Every structure is written in structure tokens, then in C-alpha cells.
Amino acid sequence: MLHIEDLQVTLGDKQVLKHIDLDIGVGETHVLFGPNGSGKTSLLMTIMGYPQYRVTGGRIVFKGQDITHMPVNERATLGIGMSYQRPPTINGVKTRQVIEICSAGKVNAEELAATVNFSDFLDRDINAGFSGGEIKRSELLQLLAQDPDLMLFDEPESGVDLENIALIGNTISMLLQRDFRRNAEKTQKKRLEERTKMGLIITHTGFILDYVTADKGQMLYNGVLTCSSNPREIFRCISEVGYEECTRCAI
């Protein structure tokens, strides 16, 4: 499980996360809401271990290990993976190569790419000229290859057209072991009991909730986790009364 305790983070000289407490249990998926600039991406980047997000207080524990100051690649090896909103282009590094890096050479890139309709992109430079939807499919393909236990999704539905939103949503659902299968070997109940994958999903639009079930919603406002509740309820609340309501709880 992921355990975050009194986490304080600065980016440059700005404090972006203030006294965050968050627990994601084994098999749980949480949805992270919040207006632009509230610190959602900062929280994900800090969990992933990006050094520019400087932890000034508190700690992050994953699978019983204090990872607060662990390098990014060791966190990846320990089972944390991220789907980025705007990943960098790396010239000359092919998508196929990155898939192989993610899986340490253990998967067949061709077969996996076919599942997210991405075969034509394997021999292209990673993220070079990819559209919004293509970036998401590429990111999900990398997570499929890496198969981490905790997955961080930064706005997986942003920039995705209607045609692809179902593919993206269903793939995330599958990654998080939340898909439903007819006549599967195991009963759905059994699959739920055995679910281990953890997820933290940033969403603005809430579209993703149509495809992925979630256990909890978290509201991040101005660097503060202001409430934790049923994700649909939080989403409805924002829709009805707006983020302004959050200011009343962010003090």
C-alpha cells in the first residue's frame, strides 16, 4: 500500500503541497480532483520521485519501505508507474525501445501495441509529434509493459477524442484489474478479492468515471487535501457548486 504522512513539498521557492495525508490500500483506486494549479501533478511527481519537487517534511511509504528520498528508477523497480500528461519527446529513441525498457525486455512489443491500437507508432521516436490521444495510448502501452503495482495517471482523458476515450478508459480499467469479464476463469467476486493494483487518477472532466470504478475521491485545493469522499459525490459537488466551495474547507 501507499502511505503518505504530513507531506510538504516545495517547487522552486513555492510550497506546492501542504501537510498531505493519504493512504491508498492494496487494490484501491482513488481519483484526485482539484482546480488548475492546486498541486495535483505535483503530488504525482513527488510520489514518482522527481527531484525538483523537494520534500521538506513528512514521508512517503510504499510496500513498507520509506521511499521519500529514493531515486526515480528505484521507485519504478519497486512497482510505481506513471502515465504522464505531457511526456518529453526523445529524439532517436523509438517507442519500441521504451516498451522494452519498461518491461525489461519481457514482453512482445508488437502484441502489446496491438491491444491499444498503437502498432504503427512502434518505430517512431517516442512522443515526437504525437497527438493528445496518441500520447495517452503510448503512456498506457508503457504501463502495460511495466505492469507496476501503483499507477499514477495524470489527466488520462485530456486531449482524447470521443472515439478513443473508451479505449483509454477500458485500458485503465484493465490495468487496475477493474474490468469485468464474462465467463472468466474466476468469478468477478474472486477477482475483486484478489485485486492488488493501486491507482491514483487525476481528472478534470470526470469522464474517466464512466469507465473506471474508484473507491475514493480526493480533493486537492491550493496544496491542501480538503476532503476525501465518494468520487461521484465530489464530482457532483464541483459540478453543482464549483471549487469555490473548497475554499471553505482549505483553511
Add this chain to the structure above:
Amino acid sequence: MRDLDEKAVQAKEKKAALGPDIDLDAFDVEPVPHGYIENLAALPPQDKQRMILAGVDASEQGRSGTYLQKDTAVIHAHTKDQEGLEVLPIKEALKRYDWVKDYYWKLVSVDTDKYTAQAQLALHDGYVIRAHPGAKVVYPVQACLYLEKEGLSQNVHNLIIAEEGSELHIITGCATAAHLKRGLHVGVSEFFVKKNAKLSFTMIHHWAEEMLVRPRSVGVVEEGGLFLNNYICMKPVKSLQMYPTTYLVGKGAVARFYSLLVGSPGAHMDVGGRIFLKKPETRAEIVARTISNGGDIVARGDLIGEVPGIKAHLECRGLILNGGSIHAIPELNGKAEGVEMSHEAAVGKIAQDEILYLMSRGLSEDEATAAIVRGFLNVDIPGLPSQLKAEIDRAVEQSDKDIM
């Protein structure tokens, strides 16, 4: 020939426009005898190994012909069963064929500088590679100019001729014996790409730490012709200066120059490419990737668009990894309304977010850096045969350890 000699004598002391001046008297030009080798398998293993590093394979697998010159002597020149292909030493060609003088010193001026003068006055040899009209030479021809004798100035003159409608691929490797430290290589090359012909020329240099290198090359591409010129130098060299020039003189002619350079500590490299677009619908592209690993690199590029309806692009990217300097000088010169010319140049370091991205997929920082550097040098070259792509990849892989 006497005229050429006279002009050369006049230019004997003429310093080159670019690059540090070299005292030619400090190098021998006396011929060094080496016996002709009928069967390449008989080459000493250590020589074979050094040649392979420069893309020249003594087993000749996937090659249609070979030219080997050791110091001043031609030790092998032949073509496999390939119709319409000639590979022979230039001295022999000058004696045997009248047509050779229609090409010899026709693009490069003998009095360009002291190096071209030396290539005339103390010519050792060089190759003539010619594809006959319509001949499709699918497998590359390989040529190796090998230096073994310490303190020698190796002076060569090469002619490469792709006749009308032909296709020719050449890989030329310049390498030095493992023990060699100090030497000078002067190489004049003249390229003729005729109507609708396709020529790819891939040069891999594998020099030594005290080597001085002064190639002088000019090419001409006729209507519908394609000239691909790739240059790879990733090993130490003391001083390398070259500025190959190509003239696109026929409608729709295309030239693409790609270069990959790594500047090791103590190295000075001044490398460029210049393409004149003289007819409508001509296209030119110059792409350079340079890495300074402590050396000093000047990366030049010059595109001259003389008529409307031409397209030209220049791309120069440099990474400074372990000190040293990179001076990118991209130039565009549009001389008519309706030219389309662009350039992008960037000199910097590896972006931290790229390293972290790959680290978040499980690579260590060093592994991520290596993958990015490898990618940086991984330039897609359209139209290059797979064997030659493989040779370039091998040269890049070879240099990985040095860079990191």
C-alpha cells in the same frame, strides 16, 4: 598534367581558409612499399580488425567490390561479379583511360590550398569507382585508406562517378593501425552524380589521437540525381577540417548531408557542408549531430539557394557532455524570390526531464543518459541500404563507451 603541376607549385605555401595550419614538411611523403594481396583473407588479423571498425569487411560479405590502400600502396582493388561497376586505382586509371582526365581536378581546384597542391605534387594513389549507365550496384562498394607508417602524409585523390540512371553505394573507411599515433591524411574527392543517378557515400573515420586530416571534396548532381553523403567520426583525432561542397546543377537534383561527430579531449574538428541549389526543384538537407566530450567542434552548414522553387533545410544539434565546446554556424543564403530555406540549430545538454522519464520506466541515470545519447546519434537516413545503416549503428555503439 604539367599545367596542374605548375598551379600546384604556386599553391604550395597557400594556407587553407579554415582550420589550424599544418607544417607539411614535418611529414614524409616517400612511398611505403606494401605487396598486393589477391585474397583479402590473407590480411593480418589486426589490420582486419581495425578496418572493420571503419566499416570495411575483409570477408566482403554483402559488398560488391573492394579498394584497399595501405599507406601509399594499393594492396587490393577488384569488383565481385558485378556488371557495370569499375573499381581501380587512380594512377592506373589515369594511364589506362582517356576519360579520366575529364574528371580529374574538374571540381576541386588544384590550387585551393597547400593540401590540394600536395595531393597533386606527391600523389600516392586513390580510387576511381564508377557505375556505368543504368547499372544498379545494389551491394555497397567498400574502400579503405589505411595508415600504418608513423609520420606519413598519405595523399590520395578519389573519383566517384555514378553514370546516368545508375545506382551506387559506397562505404569508405579511413583507419589507422593500432600503434600509429601521428600522421596526416590528405584526401581529394570528386563526385559526379549524373542524370537520374543515385549515389550514397558513407564515410567512417577511425583515426588516432595525433592524426591530422584534411579532406577536400566537391560534388556535382545533375537532373533528377540523388547524392547522399554521410560522415561519421567518433574517435579521437587531433585536427580535422573539411567543408565538402556540392552543386545541384540539374532540375530536381537532391543532396543530403548527414554527419555524426564526437569530439574527444584534445580534438579540434571543423566540419561543414555547403550545397548550392542552382536549378528549380532542387532539394538540399544538411543534418549534423555533434557531441563534445571535451573537444572543440565547429559545425558549419551553408545552403545557397540561387533560383525560385528550391527547398533547403539545415539542422545542427550539439550536446556538450564533458566539457569542450561546440560552435554551430548555420548559414542560409537565398538569392531569389521564392526560395524556401530554413535552419534549426541547438547546442545544449541532455534535458533532465528526458533522463527522468526513462528512469521512471526503470533505467538507471547512466543507462537513461546512454539511451538518449544513442538516440541523439540515431538519425534516420532515407534511402540508405540496411548494411550501411548497420555499419553506422556499429560505429555509434563503438563510441558509446568513450562518450559515457
